[in-house]
Amino acid sequence: MTAIMSHQLKIVYFAWVRERLGRDQDNIDCPENVETVGQLLEFIRSEDVAYEDVFADIEKLRFALDQDFVGLDAAIDTAKELAIFPPVTGG
Amino acid sequence: MTAIMSHQLKIVYFAWVRERLGRDQDNIDCPENVETVGQLLEFIRSEDVAYEDVFADIEKLRFALDQDFVGLDAAIDTAKELAIFPPVTGG
Amino acid sequence: MISITVQENDFDSGGEINRLSALGGGAISSFVGQVRGDEQLQALELEHYPAMTENALQKIADKASQQWVMHGITIIHRVGRLQVGEQIVLVCTCSDHRQAAIAACSYIMDQLKTVAPFWKKEIFQDGTENWVKERQSDLDAAKSW
């Protein structure tokens, strides 16, 4: 057996990230060599040019892995859900 | 005419000052040579021994002249009402 | 809009908040003080100096208005006999910004504790009474502004 190891990851989008992408989630196969949030962003940008515009200014994005805020260097590990959104503005 | 100049002053008491004196106000003739709140206290203590106990620890008393907080050295001048009470404890 | 009330009756904190909300400031801060059931306490007797009280509270509210841009300030302080659990005081402030609303509310409470002519007498279940003493922490808080 030489199957490439991967795991299913749900990506959810909020606010203008959701609006610009035109959808609120994606389900992707996360290849084993994609280890961090930053690497995952690179991977999905390479898969679909639609992400280029939205993810152009990465400074404006925030991330949560399984509902916890994380940075770009966070390990995806066995996480099930990555959220991508602008800085929060509640209250 | 050699009448001694004086002016009517109402003294009002609150909280334990009122309770210990057993009344909530006095009306006194304030002699002209009594110029400050401190001097007035001395004057009324000399007039009535009932004040001795209540005014013994002057540090524990606060004063308002015509409804404004004042210290012992405040000039009574033409004030109409002196209030004597413990430190406030509202809220 | 400054509203100052000294009354025996209870008050409706939500109604007062809604009244200030209607001014449209966006940020409404409020504080409610009530009779805490310490030890064997049964009630508080709240005494005040009627000729001076509202004026003293007005001055505090005026100073808050000078320090922060406010849409409205409401102060309600009860007097008379208040049982454990009853509300004593409400301070409610409305501003465009939450920091201003919260700071003004906190400032007003701190000043009220040290310059508004109210006195509290504790009445215990065994019938004994005690005039509450001023607290150094309240004096310090009032001076901190």
Add this chain to the structure above:
Amino acid sequence: MISITVQENDFDSGGEINRLSALGGGAISSFVGQVRGDEQLQALELEHYPAMTENALQKIADKASQQWVMHGITIIHRVGRLQVGEQIVLVCTCSDHRQAAIAACSYIMDQLKTVAPFWKKEIFQDGTENWVKERQSDLDAAKSW
């Protein structure tokens, strides 16, 4: 007693204050944020991340409970479309001491602004829309604790 609610419906600030008052702490601080009628604003659209929101608010309340001795904390945050003048958020805190109640309420609001997953879209009378941007002053306030 920590109560966290995310809902579309309006809330009754007075009822929430009274619920915390019933815990007998003596000091109840609250903050209400509402949609301010800036410029040509008609409404706000409040979006959130349902799987994360309540947990994020719970963490904020837990941290406040560790920092100050609290009897109760209530956080209600609305989502959906809110017209100018409508209430958005309520934070209500109950403690034995006013400084603790007020500080915790202020802390929770500051944290909520920067770590709770809500996003506001402004909808103007001419139909244009704008996602609200984060403010440096909010980030600074959250870091100040």
